[in-house]
Amino acid sequence: GESVGLHLPTLSVQEGDNSIINCAYSNSASDYFIWYKQESGKGPQFIIDIRSNMDKRQGQRVTVLLNKTVKHLSLQIAATQPGDSAVYFCAETPPSAGGTSYGKLTFGQGTILTVHP
């Protein structure tokens, strides 16, 4: 039979444009969220994180927004560059329960970002 893989959402932008990548997370009790960037042939690379007591956090050219009401996370990349082309994953972690769930991340399926020069 024909194999079926994950169909990742894709986003194509022009160099210099701003990019917004969205993620719906699953656990309303999650209290820590991370965005990772994965380039072809490499491991996921940490970009930015946010705790559930915040709704916005800014880094260098990146901003993460958290909307706990609708369990939505977004990553905004300003002045997108060709080097930003990669797969972007959001990840969530539930609150620690006696340390048993510390550090156990649940990853989203990812979004492919393609930046055209």
Place this chain on the structure above:
Amino acid sequence: DAGVIQSPRHEVTEMGQEVTLRCKPISGHDYLFWYRQTMMRGLELLIYFNNNVPIDDSGMPEDRFSAKMPNASFSTLKIQPSEPRDSAVYFCASSSSGTGADTQYFGPGTRLTVL
């Protein structure tokens, strides 16, 4: 600073053979994670350790898979016997509870092909 180190970077083996993947976490990190990534299933957590002790192995697919962490600077993931459906990229990651954050840092991965 050296990041997470994995070896080998690529492994090609035949069905039925034993495969051992190796990982050296970032020095001082007390958590170590093994993940598998495929096009079909995305990134899956297999097992993780805290202070060299396995905490959660619920993601290990079956008894053919085993993982050990004999000391704070070394871990192995073994598949015996290997099967073609084990073909994937295997990542090791580490994190430090001392920073108060759960950020995991990933190695470059081992691409395993089982023929």
